[in-house]
Amino acid sequence: MTDHASEPTPPPHGLPAPAPAGASALPDGTYDGTVVLVTGGGTGLGKAIAAEFARLGADLVIASRKEERLKAARDELAGLGGRVTSVPCDIRDPDRVAEVFDAAQEAYGLPDVLVNNAAANFPVPAEDMSPNAWRSVVDITLSGTFFMTREFGRRHLAAGTPGSVISIGASYAWTGGPGFAHSAAAKAGVKSLVESLAVEWGPYGIQVNGLVPGLMPHEDMTADIRGNLDRATPAQEHASGDRQRELSSRQPALRVGAPRELGWAAAFLASPYARFITGHTLVVDGANWQRRGLVSPEVVTVREQMGRGPFEG
Numbered sequence: 001m002t003d004h005a006s007e008p009t010p011p012p013h014g015l016p017a018p019a020p021a022g023a024s025a026l027p028d029g030t031y032d033g034t035v036v037l038v039t040g041g042g043t044g045l046g047k048a049i050a051a052e053f054a055r056l057g058a059d060l061v062i063a064s065r066k067e068e069r070l071k072a073a074r075d076e077l078a079g080l081g082g083r084v085t086s087v088p089c090d091i092r093d094p095d096r097v098a099e100v101f102d103a104a105q106e107a108y109g110l111p112d113v114l115v116n117n118a119a120a121n122f123p124v125p126a127e128d129m130s131p132n133a134w135r136s137v138v139d140i141t142l143s144g145t146f147f148m149t150r151e152f153g154r155r156h157l158a159a160g161t162p163g164s165v166i167s168i169g170a171s172y173a174w175t176g177g178p179g180f181a182h183s184a185a186a187k188a189g190v191k192s193l194v195e196s197l198a199v200e201w202g203p204y205g206i207q208v209n210g211l212v213p214g215l216m217p218h219e220d221m222t223a224d225i226r227g228n229l230d231r232a233t234p235a236q237e238h239a240s241g242d243r244q245r246e247l248s249s250r251q252p253a254l255r256v257g258a259p260r261e262l263g264w265a266a267a268f269l270a271s272p273y274a275r276f277i278t279g280h281t282l283v284v285d286g287a288n289w290q291r292r293g294l295v296s297p298e299v300v301t302v303r304e305q306m307g308r309g310p311f312e313g
């Protein structure tokens, strides 16, 4: 019998690394002949999601406001498999949203899959948030998601065809997000939409799911979000220069997520292997959002976290 007590305990090593980039759990050609529309598909996580569908054979339509970014992403994604087209669009405008679907239909056909990935966010204490700042984040994140989803649903209902919607959320939809009241409220709305529409449209063969990323750093992260992460880690740790390690040590997985891990989850959720999953929001975050204890870190106000002086009205 081994005497375990006398053996040194190996240090915790966290969750295993993901499969390499370019690998897939789904069979080659899973998305041959299908059209996938990704909002915000020109940057960050949206681009990573689009890439996984492309590798599996999908024709892609990516849509967002900035044409240059879309074009650069289109060239990158085109090397992966299927055809790619980009359509400039502000998802806050329902007429522009309809035009995106017209363009997609003309290019490849009615999208079979819609990924609502576009969103807006910046950290700001609620008492400093202007009405327009609130409106801007809620309009893009919640209303834009609804306008896209509504257009997708209407066209499929009219055609009598099935489809799959995946809306990207955030875990503060459940917990609230101090410093991000606008985005957290909007993402709670997105989660609620998933649940309402899955029931409304199940009878017509339309699946509606949510997908929540954890901390998945990428090169397109906005300066505001990057700054927020910098403030969340002590200055002496920045000096080490190993940002990834600093962030990893604060996750139960002892690592951050790779954008492709979100892409794999999206490709699964819209695939023939997930046809009975609808109205569900899947969290891909290494259990970071569950990290609670009876005794939490000392309370620091959002103002202090953001280095702001006292509220002056």
Ligand SMILES: CCCCCCCCC/C=C/C(=O)SCCNC(=O)CCNC(=O)[C@H](O)C(C)(C)COP(=O)(O)OP(=O)(O)OC[C@H]1O[C@@H](n2cnc3c(N)ncnc32)[C@H](O)[C@@H]1OP(=O)(O)O
Residues within 6 Å of the ligand: 119, 120, 121, 122, 123, 124, 129, 130, 131, 132, 133, 134, 136, 137, 170, 172, 176, 177, 178, 180, 183, 222, 224, 225, 228
């Ligand atoms: C707890 C868990 C931890 C969790 C830790 C972190 C979790 C992150 C989870 C979620 C992450 C994401 O969503 S990441 C996605 C982030 N990506 C993006 O946001 C990209 C898109 N963003 C944008 O385009 C812009 O940032 C945005 C402002 C939202 C929209 O652009 P527009 O041109 O429509 O709007 P603008 O005219 O510039 O600005 C509209 C108003 O917003 C105000 N505004 C703009 N930036 C502001 C700022 N930094 N602080 C205050 N107010 C601001 C302006 O002053 C305007 O108000 P007035 O002056 O009154 O007129």
Ligand SMILES: NC(=O)C1=CN([C@@H]2O[C@H](COP(=O)(O)OP(=O)(O)OC[C@H]3O[C@@H](n4cnc5c(N)ncnc54)[C@H](OP(=O)(O)O)[C@@H]3O)[C@@H](O)[C@H]2O)C=CC1
Residues within 6 Å of the ligand: 039, 040, 041, 042, 043, 044, 045, 046, 063, 064, 065, 066, 067, 069, 089, 090, 091, 092, 116, 117, 118, 119, 120, 121, 140, 144, 168, 169, 170, 171, 212, 213, 214, 215, 216, 217, 220, 221, 222
């Ligand atoms: N990164 C993370 O760690 C986390 C991200 N998330 C969620 O993941 C998703 C992707 O985030 P991420 O890749 O990090 O962010 P990015 O800032 O890289 O992407 C946001 C995208 O949305 C597009 N967009 C913004 N506003 C509009 C608009 N009005 N109309 C059309 N497109 C718009 C932007 O393109 P353009 O500027 O060209 O319009 C951009 O491509 C979001 O839903 C976000 O809330 C959730 C939790 C954590």
